[in-house]
Amino acid sequence: MLRTVTAIALPGVAPFELGVVCEVFGIDRRDTGGPSFGFTVCGVEPGVVPTKVGMSIVVEHGLEATRAADLVVMPAYGGSTEVPPEVLDALRAAHERGAWVLSVCSGAFALGEAGLLDGRRCTTHWMHTAALARAHPTAVVDPAVLYVEDDRVITSAGTAAGIDACLHLVRRELGAGPAAAIARRMVVAPHRDGGQAQYVDTPLPPDADTLAPLVAWMLEHLDDDLDVPTLAARALMSERTFARRFRAETGTTPAAWLTRQRVARAQELLERTEAGVEEIARLSGFGSAAALRHHFARTLGTSPQSYRSTFACPA
Incomplete structure (x- = not known):
């Protein structure tokens, strides 16, 4: 059952993609029939984390927050950011103990570095799919879809597709009602199938x-x-x-x-x-x-x- 969620904020984190995760999992929706999760944003260690748009956020928790989470999320982060080994270890450990691991947009690259995309179907923003495939040749990268679920690893394309992936997981774990309640509050579609195209040529x-x-x-x-x-x-x-x-x-x-x-x-x-x-x-x-x-x-x-x-x- 999905009860606790931790998002990892790396330097250069994208505020919108992090905000998507906060909006879906970080707000108590029980007053309108939705769920409530134990939600945490963590960094490699507590302190200031710069974002990609020139502002910073302050996180109160380090990677220990991932150890008991039912879901660990990697939002998009700056392309030049080197993923610390301890973050890769945290992602691997989460999946090995049966937790869900989810990426939004370029967060998929961290999952790839952790070895979680090897032999699995995955996706990312269409601008980055070729680079993801080159960096991780054993991953099965689908450049067109909104999100992919494969063996408790969910990867999604950019921006709104991150919402779709998060709601997909809520629906999968908690049912259609809780997912619809969150979507209604966010004023978004309660479900878009992961196989839909990222964009129209x-x-x-x-x-x-x-x-x-x-x-x-x-x-x-x-x-x-x-x-x-x-x-x-x-x-x-x-x-x-x-x-x-x-x-x-x-x-x-x-x-x-x-x-x-x-x-x-x-x-x-x-x-x-x-x-x-x-x-x-x-x-x-x-x-x-x-x-x-x-x-x-x-x-x-x-x-x-x-x-x-x-x-x-x-x-």
Whole structure:
């Protein structure tokens, strides 16, 4: 269970990426139905840590704060910063004892130096993926995705993708409700699939109509038959144009987006209702319990029954 979180601030730490971690894990959200974590920011030792934007922060804890944390986070830091051996030891020790290790943006380089990316899928900001692959040739670097989870190691791209990765972990460990409560307070999307593209090579023209109203309608009709011909007709587009526009705006295909949203809806129903699996499959748009179980196992690595027993909210 995710209860305690420690972020390591190296010299040259990026305030936004550190702030992402502080915002998700460092604020008590219990007054609005969210979780509360034991949260600490540490340095190599207590004291002043300069950031990359010309200001400094003061941390009260050294690396001993990582020893009992359920999650150790490495935010982005200055590219010229040499990662001290004791930081690498702390990252390795955290993973070896079963804790989660998460990086935001260029923080992945520290994980690579610690050997935590060897043989694992990973990512970082698209500007740095080639350098990460060169520095760590046994890592399987994906330059396009928002975040990757592989054997309790989570790596994410820059800025907003760090939020997505943190919320992904909250959802994975605590359930859809706590993740949604944090997202609601932060006014961000409660879930973006890690496989979505970091950016779009061919942005929409300035006068293009957005698909946002259609996407909102899709969320309200997940239990309908939402195939591409139906959606394209509703958007008044050809199927090819619709598919291209949908990927441009969401970073994924209509089918992949629908599947992930339906899994998320099923998670919420399993947490908050006593409906049977067949009924939840119908309400979330999967149609049958077999289809729901298939997508649950493929997406979350568990069954609906196991998920409910872990995350169901008490009546």
